[in-house]
Amino acid sequence: MSKLPLLALLFSVFTTQADLLTALQAYDQKDFAKASTEFNALLPLGSEQAAFNLAAMAYNGEGQPQDLVRAASYFALAAELGHPKAKELYQQVVAKLDVTQQAQAQQQLTTLKAQVKVPVKLIEQPVAKDNTEWRMPVKRREPEYPKEAAQQGAFGYVAMRFLVNEAGNVEAIDTLDSYPKGMFERAAKKAMKGWLYQPGKGKFIGHILLEFSLGPVQPKSLHRYMNQHKLWEYAALGSPTHQAALGSVLTLARISASSAIIVDKTLAPSLGPLPDWYFDRAKRISVSLQLPEGFIGGADVVLDTDGKVTKVSAWPEPKKAQLESLLIQQQLTKRDIPAGEYRLYADGIGRDELVELHRIPETFSDTYWWEQAARGGQLEAQRIMASRDPRWEQYLLQQQDPVVLAWNGAKLIIDGQQKAGEQMLDQAIAKGYETAKELKAAL
Structure with a gap:
């Protein structure tokens, strides 16, 4: 295995992290001590690219004598954190080590893994019973469109978290995310203060996203913004500001999309643009469901050529098993529609519909880029x-x-x-x- 070029790897892998730009600048200037410090600072956040680069530096002997044991341990950590090339390189390095050195590499790996404070995979734990239940709003006040935003033709959203008391009044509000920053938050909070929810025995914390638009969001406007600020390019290079901004813009795209989408991690990553169908008006197919009266929920289903459900994944969680058992093998429609994947919406009042489901790569999802920015x-x-x-x-x-x-x-x-x-x-x-x-x- 020849010397490993860090810069080339930065451009070939999408999962770069925020401080990698600073670290790689130091590396390019041969300030290996600073580069190592920057990479190590990202390990507690589970940065697979930082671990990979530290492995490469140990293998190359940059800022230190070549250390194959150290390189093996960092490659092993990078592989466990999800780096796509680390496992192969780990196997190549560990093959050069004797039994004692392999044991040392495993010991170092154990120490490195203990530094990771945010594990890559979510460990399934029993869900604690929530003593409160979500309650529906009975009075909604539409937010006023800020004059400045209207004059600029601006559009966006505000995602909020809020506390509701027993009487149904909203008592505390926090902005989780918004786009554009500072444009609609005040109007959104003012409107939410006037909302009234159903009264209940206890308080509850809710989440809501309010969209601001004077009309349908134009895809060209989103693409222009992404291109103007080079969001895809700089997000892939590891800029945390661009990664977070891309997450917000993709949220706006998602809530504006007419089509039903699902993230498929098996698809190859892509750096935009979003496909044309993303914003095309989706065809909605009315169906007749055999469900309990007033049942509200949804599911992703696979239909055969007869319109019969062959596979189903339902929500929300409390009704998941019930809905899946009711839907499997149920014939949803006798209309001539292609077999394939669809999203089903059951609204509780008989206006149940199917929408064709599209799969997108992970890099088209807002959560993916927020995760990258967070780990940076x-x-x-x-x-x-x-x-x-x-x-x-x-x-x-x-x-x-x-x-x-x-x-x-x-x-x-x-x-x-x-x-x-x-x-x-x-x-x-x-x-x-x-x-x-x-x-x-x-x-």
Whole structure:
């Protein structure tokens, strides 16, 4: 195996990370000590590219004598973290080691794995019973379209997290993500303050995404923005700002899309543009379902040429098994439609529909790029991931992040753990997070 070029690898692999640009600059200037420091700083976040580059430096003897044991351990770590080329190179290096050296490499790997604070794979754990239930809104106030946004023809969205009390009033709101930044947040929060939900026995935390548009979002506008700011190119090169921005723009694309989509990790990664069908008006096919009256849910189904369900994956979780058992082998339509994959929507009032399902590569999903930005150290992306992924929630709790402390504390209080929840809220307040004061007052 010849000397490994780090720069070439950066351009050939999509999973680069935020600080890799700084590290690679140092590497290019032969400041190997700084490069090593930057790469090592990304290991706790599970950066497979950082581990791979450290392996390459050890193998090349850059900033250090050549160390095949060290190279093997870092290649092994990179492989476990998901680097596509690391396993092959690990096997090549470990074949050059004797039995004692192989054991040393495994010992070093154990030490390296202990440094990773955010595991790549989600470890399945029993889901704790939630003492509250989602309640439907009974009064909605549409947000006012900001004049400045209207004058500019701007469009976007605001994703929010909020606390609702027993009477159904919204008492605390936090912005999780928005596009464009600073354009619609104030109008969205003002509108949400006037919403009223069904009353209930306890409080609950909800999530919502409000879209702002004076008409259908034009795909050309999204493509122009992506091209103007080179989002695909710089995101692939590891810029955390561009990765997070691309995540937001892809969120807007997803909520504006007419087609039903699903991420398929087996598809080859692609750096845009989004395909034309993504925004084409999807054909909706009415179906007649044999479901309990008022049943609301959805499923991805595979239909044969007779319109019969041969495979089904349903949601939401509490109704998943029930819906799957009801749908399998059920004939959804007698219309002449092609066999294939469809998304089924059951709305509870008899307007049940099928939409053709399209598969997209992981690099077309917003979550993919937020994950990349998060593993590169971008705090906003980490907070977005923490709101939906327990791995990142636990990591930011360890880092004493005030936003995650506050909302996790609120969840604990709602679940009956008053003391532990108040301690977290007090920590968040001490760190200056204003929403924590609202949460504590409401709880």
